[in-house]
Amino acid sequence: MFSFRRYLLVLLLPLLLAGCASYKKSVYLRHDQVLADIEQQGKLYEYRIMPKDELIIVVSTSDPASSVPFLRKLGQNKEMSQNSQGTGNAKLLNYLVDNQGCIDYPVLGKLPVSGLSCRQCEDLIRQKLEAYLNEVPNVTVRIDNFKVSVLGEVNKPGTFTVTDERINIFQALAQAGDMTLFADRDDVQLLREDSIGRRQVIHLDLTEAGIALAPEYYLQQNDIVYVKPTKAKVRSNTFSNNASIWISLLSLASTLASLVIIALQ
Template sequence: MNFIKHVFLLLVILLLSNCASYQDSVYLRNDEILDTVKQKYSLFEYRIMPKDELTITVSTTTPEASAPFYRKIGMTKGQNGIGQGMDNAKLLDYLVDNEGYIDFPVLGMISVAGLSTRECEAVIREKLQAYLNEVPNVTVRSSSYKVSVLGEVARPGTYRVDDEKITIFQALAEAGDMTLFSDRKDVHLLREDGQGRRKVIHLDLTEANIALSPYYYLQQNDVVYVKPTPAKVHSNTFTGNASAWITMLSLVTTVVSLIMVITN
């Protein structure tokens, strides 16, 4: 009888050890820290990096004046676009090369890496004034801002960011949130900087001070990996070896039954 109690107790301990605690399953604990810590009130600003793709438009009072500063699909580098019409045209994006330059019509190579979109607009606008009789309206937007989320989330995948700003929680929301078997205390962020250096940052999303982290906002091409909990790993191990577990349980049941017969 004591043997049966020991087996039952062992099963209970195993079940409890595989259950994630409530504290490990919630986000943003100890949020009072956000009121006590002095924060720098500066909004996140997207910075251009090598291999980014930029959509750049130039507007003037007369379309003919700005036509030389567009490149459309089908145009060669030497064509200026005059007389081809810009209505319903598919404009070519500008790829930032490894040195941080774009090749802009008429203006040539322009260094843009490290600039915000507003700063890039100002640089192009200043260079264009030498060719125009007015101050043009220049708009620069990223067309390749994306982040990837994989691991223990509902919808792993790569997600495009249209407003050039996304937090790690927004990225997880796009991916359908973490599953119940995710490790919220050690989320991995893989990041590559403008020089090609890669590093993995470990983030604890159960603590509110994540909002103070420099990694709270994701950069373009960041990869977020959500690890599984030990319970998920054990569950997968059990599922993959179900026949072996069933055989073992049958054997244990048989042994227990024999012991009960002998003791009685």
């Protein structure tokens, strides 16, 4: 009896170890003590404007007429910006950041904004406008086309619009309905293009709490997050796809074996 129990334990031990390893790879943010042990700067994240961003810029003054030359609306061009007649209720046009990192702003001309936060961009435009106005204007800058994409082993893959200028990797996964149970959580791939067009693939281990300290924790405009399937999922799909073939082969082999046995009788 003792030998049988020991033999049974030997058979079950690999399954138990595999279960523990699988559980460890299925949870997020293990070893969270690292966040308390490492001194953090405590600085809130601010998105930096990049080429191809579209900016919504609104200028307000106590005298609305004085700010009209600095607003470009749908149906206006640069020459019409001095006169707002017929466009009072029109939608404001976005400002596209060109490949050189500049926007073409009415009256002020080319303004370099790449690398600035929205707050810094507001300060830049406010300072430039002071020379044309008798007061310090109120300037608001927002990103209008901030999008990230999540695909792979998630429940709702897709492209998602970000409205508050920042999103971290876990918020993006939450938008995509979280990872499936067959997701490889310790090697999530992030495809990123920087401000000068260089592309790189960054590997992220979401099972470790240290990911919250990584510079890639917050996503940038047009980032693509790819969640790989586990090897078990790939093997399962391969078996499922080939199951009909194996069943046919086994059926054929069984038929041939039956014919051989009948022939030998």
